[in-house]
Amino acid sequence: MISVFELFKVGVGPSSSHTVGPMIAAYRFAQEVTEQPEIARCCTRIRIELFGSLALTGLGHATDTAIFCGLAGCLPDRTEPHILQQTVESLRANQCIELAGKKSIPFDEKRDLIWLRNETLPAHPNAIQFSVLDTHNHVLFSKRYYSTGGGFVYDEKELASLRESLSKTSNDTPQAEPFPFTTxxxxxxxxxxxxxxxxxxxxxxxxxxxxxxxxxxxxxxxxxxxxxxxxxxxxxxxxxxxxxxxxxxxxxxxxxxxxxxxxxxxxxxxxxxxxxxxxxxxxxxxxxxxxxxxxxxxxxxxxxxxxxxxxxxxxxxxxxxxxxxxxxxxxxxxxxxxxxxxxxxxxxxxxxxxxxxxxxxxxxxxxxxxxxxxxxxxxxxxxxxxxxxxxxxxxxxxxxxxxxxxxxxxxxxxxxxxxxxxxxxxxxxxxxxxxxxxxxxxxxxxxxxxxxxxxxxxxxxxxxxxxxxxxxxxxxxxxxxxxxxxxx
Ligand code: SF4
Known part of the structure; x- marks a missing residue:
């Protein structure tokens, strides 16, 4: 069951799917990278690819700055708007991302933030792919996330298992809650x-x-x-x-x-x-x-x-x-x-x-x-x-x-x-x-x-x-x- 506190959550403007969701996705990716010491040690570049609606309207919806903040370790419900602004200003001034606040990676926004306006992925129109690369431009680790609206974010596995569970009724699967309902x-x-x-x-x-x-x-x-x-x-x-x-x-x-x-x-x-x-x-x-x-x-x-x-x-x-x-x-x-x-x-x-x-x-x-x-x-x-x-x-x-x-x-x-x-x-x-x-x-x-x-x-x-x-x-x-x- 979805919690009422997943539906209502403190976030920042202007968009849940294009600002809040991408910030959470970027935060999750940064955590995953920094939790893998070998990858964290070798990565020298980060690449972000935006697909479909995120690419088409992301600039107006502050998707870029939300991603920068998420990569730097900010979450929308825990960070005041002025801190988010400072984080973006510092990243742009220094051309460097402090990944999860732990590792500095040089960042060339023009080269590494890629708006794929003509590409939409079949799983969902709001998709982001993050990759970290080494000095030879080999991809060390890459992950795709979907921002499905309302600030909900899923990686590929999670989205697939969510869809599988949605095809079942509440009677098919054991539920922790006393009142499981689907309709x-x-x-x-x-x-x-x-x-x-x-x-x-x-x-x-x-x-x-x-x-x-x-x-x-x-x-x-x-x-x-x-x-x-x-x-x-x-x-x-x-x-x-x-x-x-x-x-x-x-x-x-x-x-x-x-x-x-x-x-x-x-x-x-x-x-x-x-x-x-x-x-x-x-x-x-x-x-x-x-x-x-x-x-x-x-x-x-x-x-x-x-x-x-x-x-x-x-x-x-x-x-x-x-x-x-x-x-x-x-x-x-x-x-x-x-x-x-x-x-x-x-x-x-x-x-x-x-x-x-x-x-x-x-x-x-x-x-x-x-x-x-x-x-x-x-x-x-x-x-x-x-x-x-x-x-x-x-x-x-x-x-x-x-x-x-x-x-x-x-x-x-x-x-x-x-x-x-x-x-x-x-x-x-x-x-x-x-x-x-x-x-x-x-x-x-x-x-x-x-x-x-x-x-x-x-x-x-x-x-x-x-x-x-x-x-x-x-x-x-x-x-x-x-x-x-x-x-x-
Ligand atoms: S769905 Fe579109 S038109 Fe409606 S509030 Fe959101 S951005 Fe605006």
């Missing part, structure tokens, strides 16, 4: 039979690997990183990096919504509980603001929670922000107020995580395979389920919310202009977040859980749509907005 139907059946909510099912599975306190602490940290990202995004005016020179919008909208303040949003919202209710539709503006703030931070290379990807990192914090900051507390009739905000955040993340696991297992979180329906679409579906759970929705209503969240994102293409995770990505997260709230309300407040399309059917439809989608709409920047709005 929404199984999840629902298990929840019914054990008289548990979806978040309790996830709790039961997570407790095999960590204590209840550790689970709670990790969930607290995820929300803390999301909330800090909203705060930073609202307080950081300026221009985003890259050729588009896009102005950050969140700080201006924040000032307009508050009438001007020097407080950070979490403080302002705490102190102005009444004002925020004056115009009900202004709640939507706040939700959009939260999403913009997170995705502008992501585009600027800041720290975000991959949820379930970086391009879609704003949807879940925006909907959680709506729940924590904007829903009157206590006693709001539309919400389960028998629980504290903290418990609500935990319930939200675990329920959303359960839905994300279904997409990861039965389709993909990779825009290079599924287009944007696999990023913003999945985040919307997860957020809708999480919010429905906090509204006290039944299992059927939660499934319905998740299904609505995806049904109206089917076919969403990925066509980022100039290969940057900016346009349409940043604004698209506002749409994903507001759609998720709408989906949860339709399912819980105005539905009884009965619905025509099941979540499993919509996930399979997303998968088929992704397979049929032309590759120019799958994170290659060769179609759609990327070619009709020219960056010049």
């Amino acid at each position: 929404a139907a199984e999840l629902i059946q298990m929840a019914r039979e054990s008289n548990c909510r979806i978040d309790q099912i996830i709790d039961g599975n997570e407790q095999v690997h960590r204590s209840p306190d550790a689970i709670a602490e990790q969930l607290d940290r995820l929300w803390a990183v999301m909330a800090a990202c909203i705060d930073r995004g609202c307080m950081s005016p300026g221009i985003l990096p890259g050729s588009l020179h896009i102005r950050r919008r969140a700080p201006g909208i924040y000032q307009k919504l508050t009438g001007g303040t020097s407080l950070i949003p979490s403080q302002w919202l705490e102190q102005h509980a009444q004002e925020k209710l004056k115009d009900p539709l202004q709640q939507l503006d706040w939700v959009s603001l939260f999403a913009l703030a997170v995705n502008e931070e992501n585009a600027a290379g800041g720290q975000v929670v991959t949820a379930p990807t970086n391009g879609a990192a704003g949807v879940i914090p925006a909907v959680l922000g709506y729940y924590v900051y904007l829903v009157p507390d206590p006693g709001h009739p539309d919400f389960d107020r028998t629980i504290s905000d903290r418990e609500g955040v935990h319930r939200f993340l675990k329920t959303a995580g359960a839905i994300g696991m279904l997409y990861k297992r039965n389709a993909s979180l990779s825009a290079a395979e599924m287009g944007c329906q696999g990023e913003v679409g999945v985040a919307c579906s997860m957020a809708a389920a999480g919010l429905a759970a906090c509204m006290g929705g039944t299992i059927d209503q939660i499934e319905n919310a998740a299904e609505i969240g995806m049904e109206h994102n089917l076919g969403l293409t990925c066509d980022p202009i100039a290969g940057l995770v900016q346009v349409p990505c940043i604004e698209r997260n506002t749409m994903g977040a507001t759609k998720a709230i709408n989906a949860a309300r339709l399912a819980v407040l105005y539905g009884d859980g009965k619905h025509f399309v099941s979540l499993d059917r919509v996930i399979e439809t997303m998968r088929q749509t992704g397979v049929d989608m032309q590759s120019k709409y799958k994170e290659t920047s060769l179609g759609g907005l990327a070619v009709n709005v020219v960056d010049c």
Whole structure:
């Protein structure tokens, strides 16, 4: 079973598949090389080959700098963005990689970082091959990794065994967890039979690997990183990096919504509980603001929670922000107020995580395979389920919310202009977040859980749509907005 903490993890912008994944792959390769003394002693050169979508949009997604940081021993969840920046600056200034922080290897970026834009490997569109060579240019050790979306990374063996295991049902293989599920139907059946909510099912599975306190602490940290990202995004005016020179919008909208303040949003919202209710539709503006703030931070290379990807990192914090900051507390009739905000955040993340696991297992979180329906679409579906759970929705209503969240994102293409995770990505997260709230309300407040399309059917439809989608709409920047709005 995938853990909820594999789906939600602290990472850096701008992309989970093109930044976080390559950094992890590079880190793993550097560790492997330095753990083999003979190879580590003899290697004098390192070569990096990028294939398919990584080669086509990697420059705009900071794949190159992410790889440099990973090779130097940095991991996205353990390294502050300013340290990453210093690591890249030092590597470029000295033309030398400190492999895993242990061995210096001269590095000629023009020669040894190879962008194979016309080559896509059959196993997955996001592939990287690392090789270390000796003084005679003989390859001493080489390894290929695939970044399959959401920061998940597999080497060739791991990918093959993952695919083999995916072809089996949970009944075919013994599982460590008490509630193994592969489909929404199984999840629902298990929840019914054990008289548990979806978040309790996830709790039961997570407790095999960590204590209840550790689970709670990790969930607290995820929300803390999301909330800090909203705060930073609202307080950081300026221009985003890259050729588009896009102005950050969140700080201006924040000032307009508050009438001007020097407080950070979490403080302002705490102190102005009444004002925020004056115009009900202004709640939507706040939700959009939260999403913009997170995705502008992501585009600027800041720290975000991959949820379930970086391009879609704003949807879940925006909907959680709506729940924590904007829903009157206590006693709001539309919400389960028998629980504290903290418990609500935990319930939200675990329920959303359960839905994300279904997409990861039965389709993909990779825009290079599924287009944007696999990023913003999945985040919307997860957020809708999480919010429905906090509204006290039944299992059927939660499934319905998740299904609505995806049904109206089917076919969403990925066509980022100039290969940057900016346009349409940043604004698209506002749409994903507001759609998720709408989906949860339709399912819980105005539905009884009965619905025509099941979540499993919509996930399979997303998968088929992704397979049929032309590759120019799958994170290659060769179609759609990327070619009709020219960056010049
Ligand atoms: S268009 Fe969607 S999938 Fe593509 S990079 Fe932007 S957010 Fe990610």
